Amino acid sequence: MKVKKSVIPPGSIAGNFLPVDYWDVYTCRLDSEKEITPDDLMVGFWTDFPNWVKALFNLRNFLVKFVGLKSDKESSPEKLERCIRTGETYGFVSIPAKSGNETVLLLTDKHLDAYISVHVESVEAHKTISAITLVNFKNKLGRVYFFVIRPFHCFIVKSLLKRTLIRTI
Numbered sequence: 001m002k003v004k005k006s007v008i009p010p011g012s013i014a015g016n017f018l019p020v021d022y023w024d025v026y027t028c029r030l031d032s033e034k035e036i037t038p039d040d041l042m043v044g045f046w047t048d049f050p051n052w053v054k055a056l057f058n059l060r061n062f063l064v065k066f067v068g069l070k071s072d073k074e075s076s077p078e079k080l081e082r083c084i085r086t087g088e089t090y091g092f093v094s095i096p097a098k099s100g101n102e103t104v105l106l107l108t109d110k111h112l113d114a115y116i117s118v119h120v121e122s123v124e125a126h127k128t129i130s131a132i133t134l135v136n137f138k139n140k141l142g143r144v145y146f147f148v149i150r151p152f153h154c155f156i157v158k159s160l161l162k163r164t165l166i167r168t169i
Contacts, residue, residue, distance in 0.1 A: 014117040022135040038103040038118040044164040047077035112142035
């Protein structure tokens with residue numbers, strides 16, 4: 001299963017949040033008869049981290065408390081799943097848009113807004129899954145923060161997309 005850098009799919013509701021300061025898209029194509037929903041992928045993406053990603057988020061949470069940013073230290077996978085599936089807000093996470101083939105999650109804080117979208121395009125058994133990230137910086141701290149985490153972000157998104165798809169199909 002190969003994950004490649006791509007562009008925002010035509011018709012993606014994530015496009016409604018453009019223009020942004022930064023964006024990326026990672027796409028994977030696969031053949032599967034199984035129905036794959038964007039909510040299922042988003043839930044898997046955010047509630048089933050491998051230990052190395054948990055360690056990076058723990059480090060991030062420790063460091064950001066010194067500059068007053070929000071952390072997910074008290075995160076509940078069950079509440080986060082309910083937020084994703086129902087569109088409720090949970091902490092600094094909300095679902096600003098949803099369609100039959102896409103779910104957009106928003107992480108908001110004083111330094112930036114990050115939109116994370118999972119877009120599923122199905123043509124019979126052929127599926128194209130895209131993980132879309134859109135970021136708006138609110139201030140200098142947002143730019144500095146994202147500059148530091150960007151290399152980790154790219155690696156983590158590609159790894160989590162692949163892992164989630166393997167566990168889903």
